[in-house]
Amino acid sequence: MMLELLWPFVAVLAATYVILFGFLKKIxxxxxxxxxxxxxxxxPPGDMGWPFIGNLWSFLRAFKSQDPDSFIHNLIKRHGPTSIYKTHLFGSPSVIVCCPELxxxxxxxxEHFSLGYPxxxxxxxxxxxLHGVQSSEHRRLRRLISDSINGHxxxxxxIDHIEDIVIPSLEELSTMNRPIKFFTEIKRLGLKVIAQVLFGSIEDSVLSSMVKCYTELFPxxxxxxxxxxxxxxxxxxxxxxxxxxxxxxEVDERRAKASVLADRKKGMMDLLMEVENDKGE
Structure with missing residues (x-):
């Protein structure tokens, strides 16, 4: 008797859920x-998702999964292979394009498109x-720094900094007698390389703190x-x-001790601190 009463209640509850949230999506x-x-x-075809959050949850769920392309594949499955879809991500109505030509x-x-980030x-x-400024200011900053950080x-x-981090780290991993999470270790290794390239010679404690902060910042x-x-x-x-x-x-310390620290290995920050603008400043 209880089961006979329970099933209609569950069915009504499920129908109410579908209708209510389907209505909210339409609104x-x-x-x-x-x-x-x-x-x-x-x-273009697509949908704007839920109020306020749009389709962000499904995007992040796909992004953090083993198959991040599943978000795009789901759009194609639901709305056809049009290569362009409307959606709502990161608080803004959006259009997604997913073919090379578009x-x-x-x-x-x-002329018709400008940079935009969440x-x-x-x-x-x-x-x-660089991703916070637009047009002429973006080009000016990029011109000032690109040569100093991309030249021979x-x-x-x-290359020296990368070798200093990668070779010892891989040797250490090779000596471990337990399984490791490859992606986790390579991500940690990559963050160390980024910090080392940016700062050159830097204390291990500071390097570890920066890697930890960046690990918390990126998500x-x-x-x-x-x-x-x-x-x-x-x-x-x-x-x-x-x-x-x-x-x-770190910048203040390097400016104050420029002559004392002359012999240590330079990093991207040292090169950026040497950049001069059109007025020689």
């Missing part, structure tokens, strides 16, 4: 599409970072920008604050 899509007003061309058009057409990436990178002299420095780039304790973005902001202080302290 959400109507809201964003109606804001566009009269359109010259129809929008991607090339977006990335090379500066607000979480902008806040964590900083308003003055710089690349020769980086925040692909997260909802919710600055509340317990959320990924909040932890990333705290890690960024620590990183900024450590980097600032």
């Amino acid at each position: 959400n899509e109507w809201y964003y599409v109606s804001k566009l007003g009269k359109k010259q061309h129809p929008l 991607c090339r058009k977006v990335l090379t057409d500066d 607000s979480s990436a902008i806040k964590l990178g900083g308003k003055k970072s 002299q710089a690349l020769a420095l980086y 925040g780039v692909f997260s909802m920008p919710i600055n509340v304790p317990g959320f990924t973005f909040h932890r990333a902001l705290k890690a960024r604050k620590k990183l900024v202080k450590m980097i600032g302290d």
Whole structure:
């Protein structure tokens, strides 16, 4: 008797869930599409997801899985192989393109397209970072720094730093008599290389602290920008604050002891500190 009463209740509950949330999705899509007003061309297929969060949860779930392309594959399965879809990610209505021709058009057409990043990436990178500035300012900063960090002299420095980290780390891993998580170890190794290339000679304790902070910061780039304790973005902001202080302290120390530290290995930061603008400053 109890089972006979339970099944109709579960069915009604499931139907209510589907109808309610399906209705919310429709309302959400109507809201964003109606804001566009009269359109010259129809929008591509797709959906705007849930109110406020859009399709971010399904995107992050795919991104963190063993098959990150599953998000795109799901769009193709649901809406057909059109190579262009509407969606809602990182707090903004978005259009996804996923074929080489369209991607090339977006990335090379500066007249109709400009750089844009999730607000979480902008806040964590900083308003003055290369992905935080636009047009002429972006080109000016890129011109100032690109030669100093990409030239033959710089690349020769980086090779030494990479060898100093990679060779001992791989030798240490090879001597372990227990299984290791390859991806985790290689990611940790990559972060050490980045820090070493950036700073050159640096104390091991500082290097380890920076790697730890960057490990906490990176997941925040692909997260909802919710600055509340317990959320990924909040932890990333705290890690960024620590990183900024450590980097600032390192820059101040190198400026104060430039002559004393002349013999140590240089890194990208040393090359950047030597860059001069058009006025020789």
